[in-house]
Amino acid sequence: MNTPRKPSHPTPPARPEGEHEVKGVPFRDAGEAEQEAPPTPAVASAPPRVTWQKLTILPAVLAIGLLITWLWFRNAELDSIAENALAGGIVWLRLRQHIELTVISTFFVLIIAIPLGILLTRKKLRGAAPVAMAFANIGQATPAIGLLALLVIWMGIGMRAALFGIVIYAVLPVLSNTIAGLKANDPTLLEAARGIGMSPLGVLGKVELPLAVPLILAGVRTALVLNVGTATLATFGGGGGLGDLITTGITNQRMSILILGSILTVALALLVDWLASLAELLLRPRGLEVRS
Amino acid sequence: MNFWDYLGNRHQQLLTDAFQHASAVFQCMVVATLIGVVIGVVTYRSEWAGSLATTATSTILTVPSLAMIGLLIPIVGLGVAPTVIALTLYGLLPIVRNAIVGLRGVDPALVDAAKGIGMSRTARLLRVELPLAWPPILTGIRVSTQMLMGIAAIAAYASGPGLGNEIFRGIGSLGSKNALNQVLAGTLGIIILALLFDAAYVLIGRLTIPRGIRA
Numbered sequence: 001m002n003t004p005r006k007p008s009h010p011t012p013p014a015r016p017e018g019e020h021e022v023k024g025v026p027f028r029d030a031g032e033a034e035q036e037a038p039p040t041p042a043v044a045s046a047p048p049r050v051t052w053q054k055l056t057i058l059p060a061v062l063a064i065g066l067l068i069t070w071l072w073f074r075n076a077e078l079d080s081i082a083e084n085a086l087a088g089g090i091v092w093l094r095l096r097q098h099i100e101l102t103v104i105s106t107f108f109v110l111i112i113a114i115p116l117g118i119l120l121t122r123k124k125l126r127g128a129a130p131v132a133m134a135f136a137n138i139g140q141a142t143p144a145i146g147l148l149a150l151l152v153i154w155m156g157i158g159m160r161a162a163l164f165g166i167v168i169y170a171v172l173p174v175l176s177n178t179i180a181g182l183k184a185n186d187p188t189l190l191e192a193a194r195g196i197g198m199s200p201l202g203v204l205g206k207v208e209l210p211l212a213v214p215l216i217l218a219g220v221r222t223a224l225v226l227n228v229g230t231a232t233l234a235t236f237g238g239g240g241g242l243g244d245l246i247t248t249g250i251t252n253q254r255m256s257i258l259i260l261g262s263i264l265t266v267a268l269a270l271l272v273d274w275l276a277s278l279a280e281l282l283l284r285p286r287g288l289e290v291r292s
Numbered sequence: 293m294n295f296w297d298y299l300g301n302r303h304q305q306l307l308t309d310a311f312q313h314a315s316a317v318f319q320c321m322v323v324a325t326l327i328g329v330v331i332g333v334v335t336y337r338s339e340w341a342g343s344l345a346t347t348a349t350s351t352i353l354t355v356p357s358l359a360m361i362g363l364l365i366p367i368v369g370l371g372v373a374p375t376v377i378a379l380t381l382y383g384l385l386p387i388v389r390n391a392i393v394g395l396r397g398v399d400p401a402l403v404d405a406a407k408g409i410g411m412s413r414t415a416r417l418l419r420v421e422l423p424l425a426w427p428p429i430l431t432g433i434r435v436s437t438q439m440l441m442g443i444a445a446i447a448a449y450a451s452g453p454g455l456g457n458e459i460f461r462g463i464g465s466l467g468s469k470n471a472l473n474q475v476l477a478g479t480l481g482i483i484i485l486a487l488l489f490d491a492a493y494v495l496i497g498r499l500t501i502p503r504g505i506r507a
Contacts (some may be wrong), residue, residue, distance in 0.1 A: 008364075100395055138487070141490075142479065143482045144458075145442070145445050145456065145459055146479025150475055150476065151464065152466065153471055153475060232357075232359060236463050243358055249362065250449065259363065259366055261362060262362035265358070265414060266360075268357070269356055
């Protein structure tokens with residue numbers, strides 16, 4: 001027998017070929033029909049937030065992938081150019097730079113975008129929100145590499161220009177997410193909060209922000225994933241990072257360096273996304289989980 | 293040389309680059325849309341296949357584009373091939389996800405009614421479900437296109453076509469007088485292309501979304 005469908009899932013039950021439908025109730029076998037048919041009122045026993053599959057599959061795949069890469073790389077024949085390019089622990093240095101770029105830029109993205117999103121949804125500034133959104137749309141059309149190149153010309157080569165570029169590029173999506181989420185809060189809840197005499201700050205701190213926590217976490221994840229990607233471009237402005245290995249591989253025509261750099265980048269990106277998705281699941285307030 | 297002189301001098305080259313950029317993105321979008329909708333149609337009925345398709349495509353999206361191109365180069369070499377493959381892969385995700393969401397969002401009563409008047413499975417899909425799911429799919433196409441504009445610029449590093457070449461020429465000649473002009477021309481060109489595409493999609497939406505479900 002199939003595993004029971006999660007009762008809180010919003011999508012309508014899928015109907016495989018050959019299954020009949022009687023008065024809107026999928027008719028397969030008694031047990032299954034009972035589980036699927038009525039919209040279960042509330043989640044009786046909350047399912048565990050993090051399943052073991054989620055905890056293990058991705059790290060296992062990554063570990064195997066990295067192990068294979070390491071074994072392959074140990075046996076790969078490197079000529080002098082490739083060896084010079086990788087000498088002196090350069091791989092670790094690039095990896096560390098990449099993580100630094102990602103973490104620092106994400107920090108700045110969050111402390112800029114989330115307060116700004118809150119400000120732009122206040123009554124007094126609400127008029128400015130569409131302008132900000134239009135701005136965000138144009139920003140999204142800007143290619144990251146172009147933005148980075150302009151900053152490098154303006155500020156000179158180095159990590160600083162790269163950091164600025166990464167932050168600017170990620171602020172807009174996180175900002176528009178935050179605005180959209182705060183706007184989506186049920187206005188009757190805010191009305192009720194004001195009705196019982198809460199101050200505007202109280203409404204924000206005790207009602208709006210807690211309701212927006214999932215959204216803010218989603219913003220963190222978006223920023224992290226975007227920044228890992230944009231940080232690969234830092235190399236074009238002399239900012240280091242794993243992109244450096246990739247470009248070295250391409251310009252020197254050394255496929256082993258190219259592959260090593262690419263695989264490390266992919267692994268880091270997937271790992272960061274996985275960690276962020278775990279945080280998203282674990283930090284979400286319990287009260288917001290029951291959605292029928 | 294100021295920016296306008298630069299544009300005047302190089303407009304031939306810039307227009308060629310812009311045309312190649314647009315045509316690469318457009319062709320990859322067509323392929324990605326076809327594949328994406330087919331994946332959506334095949335998977336939306338089953339819970340696990342749908343989530344497998346979504347997970348697989350979103351994993352691809354998590355991979356930084358430079359790394360994806362880096363992994364493709366040893367397999368297919370430099371030039372147009374890695375560009376086209378990378379663009380198509382990245383273009384898939386928003387389309388697959390929105391196709392699945394859109395197809396699942398179709399009111400089952402409508403599909404039932406179509407079945408009731410004797411429409412075959414294919415006819416139901418083509419004449420009822422897909423037209424109803426078309427607005428979210430079109431949104432997915434818009435999102436994909438914007439994203440591909442930027443990725444195509446990066447692909448120029450692997451000798452791909454398009455305006456990215458202009459940007460990389462600028463990076464390569466940092467410090468020279470023309471560096472800023474080149475980077476600016478490439479970047480603005482891509483922004484303009486992205487906005488033009490977006491306008492075209494609004495128009496396509498007007499023309500193709502069935503009258504009955506227009507917002």
